[in-house]
Amino acid sequence: MIQRIQTLYLTISFIASAIVPFIVPVWIENETTAVYFTDALPSMILFGLSSLLALISIFSFKKRQTQFVLNRLNIISNFILLGFFVYRTLNLSGGTEVSEKGIGIVLPAISIVLLVLANKAIKKDEDLVKSVDRLR
Template structure:
């Protein structure tokens, strides 16, 4: 399980969606306070679902096809989260009182998507290797 490279990528996606949002703010309010994802219920649910899907994908290491589909769902979920961040940042850009600067937390879904795509690539490679060995028998 842990010796496969896709598990490392999935652990990285888990850390990106499950740990880093607690550390990096999404944006900084004009009064200097950091806006973390916990201050919006929708963001909490989406980050929680993404983290849960990463864990489920790690635990389903024996079923590569299921792992592949779960990762695709997780990519779609992170794209939705990224879209919400972009929508919010465009609506609350510099002219809006309340938001002074965007934080690095807004880019976390991009890093998670990259890790999930790399995991899917490794899963596909693994599946192709298993199919080629089955052909030889």
């Protein structure tokens, strides 16, 4: 049942954590230097973990509880990634120079929102299946 709405949410979350970070910078230093997620090892690991969990969750559609747990783990990894980005932006060297935040910092937040929506849809499906089982 790949045509469910949570699969759409998970696919967009996968795109936001696996494809978009290669395209958009996390922030821009000195108005010329774009800093991508590949410049820091923790962000590479966490983006990779997030995209891997989203991909596994997409294809585990027959096991709703497993999908729900994987999404929760993915939310936790995205919160850690968001905390890492906040820490990095608050401790940038050259605080007097202008550094512009890119859209890459917002990607974990977008992914968190999509994963929460997917979990709500999974919970709705699980409740529907339980209500049908009661009627049998």
